[in-house]
Amino acid sequence: MQKKSAQVALGGIATGMCIALMFATGMIPFSYYALPALAGLVLIAVREENGLSTALIVFAAVSLLSVFVVPIKEAALLFIAFFGYYPILQESFAKIRPGALSWVVRFIIFNAAVAAAYWVIVHVFGITEILEEFGNFGKYSVLVLLAFANVFFVIYDGAVRNITLAYRNWFRPKILKKAR
Numbered sequence: 001m002q003k004k005s006a007q008v009a010l011g012g013i014a015t016g017m018c019i020a021l022m023f024a025t026g027m028i029p030f031s032y033y034a035l036p037a038l039a040g041l042v043l044i045a046v047r048e049e050n051g052l053s054t055a056l057i058v059f060a061a062v063s064l065l066s067v068f069v070v071p072i073k074e075a076a077l078l079f080i081a082f083f084g085y086y087p088i089l090q091e092s093f094a095k096i097r098p099g100a101l102s103w104v105v106r107f108i109i110f111n112a113a114v115a116a117a118y119w120v121i122v123h124v125f126g127i128t129e130i131l132e133e134f135g136n137f138g139k140y141s142v143l144v145l146l147a148f149a150n151v152f153f154v155i156y157d158g159a160v161r162n163i164t165l166a167y168r169n170w171f172r173p174k175i176l177k178k179a180r
Contacts, residue, residue, distance in 0.1 A: 007049075007050045007054055010045070010046060010049055010050060011046060011050065011054055011058045011061075014042050014043060014045065014046045014058050015058050015061050015062055015065070017039070017042050018039040018040075018042050018043070018058075018062040018079075018084075019062060019065050019066070019069065019070075021035045021036075021038050021039040021042070022035060022036060022039055022062070022066045022069075022070045022075060022076065022079060023069060023070055023071070025070060025071065025072040025075040026070065026071030026072050031075075032072045032074050032075035032078070033075075033078065035075065036075050036076075036079035036083040036084070037083045037156060039062065039079060039083065039084070040079065040083035040084050040085075040086060040087045041087055041159075041160065041163055043055050043058060043059060043084065043087050043088050044087050044088075044163055044164055044167055045167060046058050046088075047087075047088050048164070048167055048168065048172070052088065055088045056085070056088060059084045059085050059088060062079065062084060063076075063079065063080045063084055066079055066080065067080075073121070073125055073127070074117075074121055074127070077117045077120055077121060078117055080117075081113040081114070081116055081117035081120075082109075082110060082113035082114065082117070086109075086110075086156075086160065087160045087163075087164075090157065090160045090161065090164075091164070093105055093106050093109070094106075094161070106153075106157065107150065107153070110149075110150070110153045111146070111150070114146065114149055
C-alpha cells in the first residue's frame with residue numbers, strides 16, 4: 001500500500017482520466033459504448049495500487065461527475081450501471097465456484113445492468129429515440145442486440161482479466177519499479 005498522499009494523487013489522476021474519457025463521448029461519434037468501457041479499465045490501476053475501497057470511491061466520484069458533465073447521458077449511465085464497477089469487482093465474481101456459477105452470476109449482473117440502464121434512459125430521461133431506432137429491425141431486434149451485447153461482455157471480461165494480469169506482471173514490475 002502507498003502513502004495516503006500517493007493514494008489521493010492516483011485517485012485524482014484516475015478520476016480526471018475517466019472524466020476526460022467520458023466527456024469525449026460527446027465529441028467522438030459512436031463512442032458512447034467504447035469510452036465508458038475504457039474509463040472503467042483505468043480503475044484497475046487504482047484497485048491494484050490503492051485497494052478495493054479507494055477504487056470504489058473513485059468509481060463513485062466519476063459516476064457523480066459524469067451525471068453532470070458528460071453530454072451523452074447514455075454513456076454516463078452505462079459507466080454507472082456496469083463499466084465503472086465491473087473492472088474493480090471482476091476478480092471477486094471470477095472467484096465464485098464452480099466456474100459455471102461464476103459465469104451465470106456475471107451474465108445476470110451484466111444483463112440486469114444493461115436492462116436497468118436502458119429503462120432509466122427511456123423512462124427517467126425520456127429518450128424514446130432508442131426505442132424508435134429498433135422499429136426497422138422487427139420485434140426481435142432488442143433480443144438480437146442483447147445477444148450481441150453478451151458476446152461483447154465475454155470479450156470485455158477477458159480484456160479486464162488480461163489487462164489486470166498485464167498490469168501485475170509487466171507494468172508494475174517493469175515500469176512502476178523503475179519510477180519508485
